[in-house]
Amino acid sequence: MSESRRIRLKVNCEWRESRAAPRKLLVDFLREDLGLTGTHVGCEHGICGACTILVNGEAARSCLMLAVQADGAELTTVEGLAAHGKLHPLQEAFREHHGLQCGFCTPGMLLTAYDLLCVNPAPDEEEIRAALSAVLCRCTGYLGIIEAVKTAARRLREAISK
Amino acid sequence: MAAQRFIGRPVKRIEDLPLLTGRGVFIADLPFANLRHAAILRAPYAHARILGINASRARGAPGVVGVITGNDVARLTRPFAVGVRAPVKYYCMATGKVRFVGEPVAVVVADDRYLAEDALELIEVEYEPLPAVIDPERAAAPDAPVLHEEAGTNVACRRKMTYGDPQRCFEDADVVVKAQFKFPKYSSTPIETYGVAASYEPGSGVLTIWANFMGPFILHSLLARSLNLAENRLRLIVPPDIGGSYGIKTSIFPYMALLGLAAMETGVTVRWIEDRREHLLAASSGTDRVAYRELAARKDGTLLAMRARWLDNVGGYIRSPEPGCAFRPIGNWVGPYRVQSLDIDAGVVMTNKCPTGPNRGYGCGHLYFEIERMVDMLADKLGMDPAEVRRRNLIQPSQFPYRTPTGGLYDSGDYPAAFERALKTADYAGLRREQVQARAQGRLFGVGLALAVDPSVSNMGYISVALDPEIRGRPGYLPKSGATEAITIRIDPLGKISVILGSTPQGQGHRTILAQVVADEFGVELDDVTVTDEMDTFTRLWSVSSGSYSSRFATVGASAAAVAARKLKAKLVKHASYLTEIPEQALEFADGQVRPRAGGQPALSLKELAGRVHWNAAALPEGIEPGLEATAVFGFPEAKSPDALDRVNSSNTYGFIAEVMAVEVDPETAAVKILRYVSVHDAGTIINPLIADGQILGGALHGLGGALYEELVYDEDGQQLCASFMDYLVPTAAEAPQLQIEHLASPSPFTPLGAKGLGEASSMTAPAVVANAVSDALRPLGIEITELPITPSRLWHLIEKARMRKP
Known part of the structure; x- marks a missing residue:
């Protein structure tokens, strides 16, 4: 419980700054200090994936990182997915395919899918399933989510080729 | 219309x-002024006497506002009322004894969660460990360690009920099938854990509790009584969003009392968010059951009578709404079949495991696993196709509304049509042909069927069948009913x-x-x-x-x-x-x-x-x-209280489910691969098919999780062995099978829109259908699945044993 540290990071394209104890988890810092409650805590041991965000462009468990480790980093949380009031194609497709019910795992699911599509813009079903297996969902039985990622991937590819 | x-x-x-x-508002997102945070110290033993608790160092720790222990709980609260006669005292925290690993022993309220957890480490608890009992049959034995001395026995409730003339049916039967079944203790582990906040206003005497609680609100009455509050001084607020429940969050109420007490005692607004370890150790789960079943039939496949004796393991304390697992499906105990005679011996026993409560499919996963396995065993014994045995016994469309021998009133349906639709959609005949070829190649390929009557809208009165009719008939007894x-x-x-x-x-x-x-x-x-x-x-x-x-x-x-x-x-x-x-x-x-x-x-x-x-x-x-x-x-006028013959319409609408599954078992690794899964539902009018299918998909994966992967395992000392998601296996996107869903609609005559429930749906058939499919795959080896989950290691042992038997 040593002195709190100054943490400055870029979240959803905006520089934010606050102080936190060195032991404070990144997810707690996001939720409590920056007011970004869209990122959820489901297990605090890196399995359920609900807290997944992007750190410097890659998916990471914000429950397995300390806030101080993210000092200077660039983060994307679920609050940053929609741009200018327009849903991201993944968000649109989740809605169309009923890829969410309670919505608790959804932020982690969306960012995991986002990460997949950055690395692999044309994943097949097996690759989608493998990537999404990083996040647990207990409502949907996953099929709607898998279909949503397929749809979003197709639309994103079409948008790029236009 | x-x-x-x-x-x-x-x-x-x-x-x-x-x-x-990211704009949902869950319990952990609710803003409060000057909020403090709670952390809970939990029992490391499954069964132990608490000799003393010293919290003085914790009270003086940085940021600590207060500490609550079992002494405060015993002094300031009352045990929760339960629906059985056993004098079990279930308080919101351990008082004097702990009865399962993870049972709350003390609560620290501090400025933040980190400081509260620091202070937990400063609390000294002296325990005298006692022998633990985990197995329900062992716990029911006269020489077992007793959890609740006041009760003198671990058996919380036992009811013997007879309908029709089962004795004569068994005497007249051409064939009787007998089997023992074990249904595991598993949960639905909502990704959002339990969360409770509480605030007390001494001026008005109102305690406000926020919780991701899902009802039933009968528990509001229990809470108020436990906290010595008038019901109109206890305000419950449920946040706009709840991160899944599937029945599990019914059992949050002891923590609502505990946090309510903490708020009243410390005078601050306090919130507690359960962590995953706490959830897996000590929240709630479905009920594990050992059942012995007999089925009497004629040689043409006509079912005559069912006999069942079971022991439900409700863990360290029987708590409301248990013993619901034993009795919730009473009206549909015969499933979709025209059986008129039943002999039931329902026992409910307490052991040193985490207490149980509703879990998706409450009691019906158990019921249909047992019945549908028995029907397949009968078909095998008679050399008949399991589809044909089912056809011969289904309740016919002309019989609705159909009164079951146990008092259920099935409102509407066309069971044969739904069943035939499932067989056709799955190409059952084709799957059987495929099986012949597969077997010829030495492959373990199986086809399973499962049928279920899907009850919805519980009648509050069903639970009183836990009491003997003689007690219910006494003057002054207040009957319960309604929905x-x-x-x-x-x-x-x-x-x-x-x-x-x-x-x-x-x-x-x-x-x-x-x-x-x-x-x-x-x-x-x-x-x-x-x-x-x-x-x-x-x-x-x-x-x-x-x-x-x-x-x-x-x-x-x-x-x-x-x-x-x-x-x-x-x-x-x-x-x-x-x-x-x-x-x-x-x-x-x-x-x-x-x-x-x-x-x-x-x-x-x-x-x-x-x-x-x-x-x-x-x-x-x-x-x-x-x-x-x-x-x-x-309300439903047919939701009456049980009659003197233990007949009760336990639910208010009854849908129908017919499922077909094809699997292949890897003979080397014993992994079960689902090749085909068809699920046909008749839930009357479907209001939103997108939402309806979502419920069915989610329910099916819950049932499959419990049937194939998930179990809260305990060692003999009562230590829980899967308190993290690394040890408790939840199905992921990689395991989710494709499921083909079809609907038929027989509108309910009892509702203005004709809709029936389907929120639990395939969670109650998935264990049965996969167990039947795997048993069918392993028929050449003579293996019957009678115990879940069918983990690869369990199945591998069964296959090895069978191979040694049949070289």
């Missing part, structure tokens, strides 16, 4: 936008509609469903309707059966909405009749206006009528109350 523009359509959910953009829901609809001065309900959805899309129902009733657009849920016991209408459980919303909630809308429409027609001087009978409400039935003018829009009612209240004629709102409390 109103024209249906939205009912039956896959309307996209209203709920989705905030949830997709109600209240909904208010209000029309504002511009003619827009607000719907207010007290349900506690956990992802089922209640707001969307009601927007569809109410928009159709009034003939307006979805956008014209705003639906508010968010239960608050001080402002919403509710009763003991309120809550979102037993797949009840599409049935009782949607019905209440339709009835409330019809009341308002009648009022508007009456007022229009006064204004136009056209008799009421000659007017109708349609397409958002009141107009002559014969067509033409004058047509008065909702907006115009609403404006007149609100803005010119003094001009309303006699007999029309001012204001434009209506409340309907919908």
Whole structure:
């Protein structure tokens, strides 16, 4: 419980700054200090994936990182997915395919899918399933989510080729 | 009936936008001024006496506001009431003894969660370990360690019930099949854990508790009594969003009492968010069961009678609504079959495991696993196709409404049609041909069937069958019955509609469903309707059966909405009749206006009528109350209390499920691969097929999780071996099978829209269908699956043993 540290990071394209104890988890810092409650805590041991965000462009468990480790980093949380009031194609497709019910795992699911599509813009079903297996969902039985990622991937590819 | 523009359509959910953009409001997101945080110290032993607790160092630790121990709980609260006669004292925290690993022993309230957890480490507890008992049969033995000395036995409840003439049926039977079954202890592990906040206002004496609690609100009464509060001094508020429950969050109520006590004692507003380890150790789970079953039949496959003896393991304390697992399906104990005779011996026993409660499919996963396995065993014994045995015993469409021997009143259905649809969709004959080829190649390929009657909207009265009819017949005994829901609809001065309900959805899309129902009733657009849920016991209408459980919303909630809308429409027609001087009978409400039935003018829009009612209240004629709102409390007259012969209509609508699954078992690794899975449902009118199929998909994966992967395992000392998601295996996207869903609709005659529930649905058939498919795959080895989960290691051992038997 040593002195709190100054943490400055870029979240959803905006520089934010606050102080936190060195032991404070990144997810707690996001939720409590920056007011970004869209990122959820489901297990605090890196399995359920609900807290997944992007750190410097890659998916990471914000429950397995300390806030101080993210000092200077660039983060994307679920609050940053929609741009200018327009849903991201993944968000649109989740809605169309009923890829969410309670919505608790959804932020982690969306960012995991986002990460997949950055690395692999044309994943097949097996690759989608493998990537999404990083996040647990207990409502949907996953099929709607898998279909949503397929749809979003197709639309994103079409948008790029236009 | 109103024209249906939205009912039956896959309307996209209203709920989705905030949830997709990180703007949902879950219990951990609720803002509070000057909030403190709680952490809970938990028992390391399964069974031990608490000799002393020293919390003085914790009280002086940095940031600590207060510490609550079992002594405070014993002094300031009362044990929760339970539905059985055993004198079990279940408090919100251990007092004197701990009875399962993870049982709360002390609570620290501090400035933040980190500081609260630091202080937990400073609390010294002296224990005297006692022998633990985990196995239900062992716990029921006379020489077992006793958990509750006052009770003198671990058996919390035992009921023997006979219907028809089972003895004679068994004597007359050509064939009797016998088997023992074990159903595992598994949970649904919602990704959002339990969360509770509490605040006490000494001036008014009101304790407010926020919790991701889902009802039933009978537990509000239990909580108030436990905290020595009048019910109208205990305010429960459920946050707008709940991160899944599947029954599990029913059992949050002890923590609501504990945090309520902490708030009253420390004088601060305090919140506790359970962590995953706490959840897996000590929240709740389904009930593990050992069952012994016998099935009597004729050689043509006609089922004559069922005999069952089971022991449900409810863990360290029997807590409400247990022993519901044993009795919730009482009305559908015969499933979809025309069996008239049953012999039931239902036992409920306490052991040193985490207490249990409702888990999706409550009691029905157990029931259909046992019945449907028995039917397959019978088919095998008779050398008949399992589909044919089922066909010969199904209740026929002409028999509805059908009264079961145990008192259930099946409202509607066409079971043979739904079953044939499932067989056809799955190409059952083709799968059997494929099996012949596969077996010829030495492959372990199997086809499984499972049928179920899917009960929804529990009758609150069913649980009293836990008591002997003699007790229920005593003077002064208060019978219990019913299943109600209240909904208010209000029309504002511009003619827009607000719907207010007290349900506690956990992802089922209640707001969307009601927007569809109410928009159709009034003939307006979805956008014209705003639906508010968010239960608050001080402002919403509710009763003991309120809550979102037993797949009840599409049935009782949607019905209440339709009835409330019809009341308002009648009022508007009456007022229009006064204004136009056209008799009421000659007017109708349609397409958002009141107009002559014969067509033409004058047509008065909702907006115009609403404006007149609100803005010119003094001009309303006699007999029309001012204001434009209506409340309907919908109930089911058939939800009666049990009769003296232990017959009770335990649910209010009954759907039907027919499933077919094909699997292949890897002979080397014993992994089960699902090749085909078809699920046909008849839940009456489907309000939103998108939501309905989502419920079925989720339920199926819950059932498969329990059947293939998930089990809360304990060692002999009562240590729980899977307190993290690394050890407790939840199915992921990689394991989710493709599921083909089909619907038939036999509308319920007991609801205005004809809808039945389907929130639990395939969670109750998946264990049965996969166990039947795997058993069928392993038939060449003579293996019958009688115990779940069918983990690869368990199955591998069975295969090895069988191979040694049959070289």
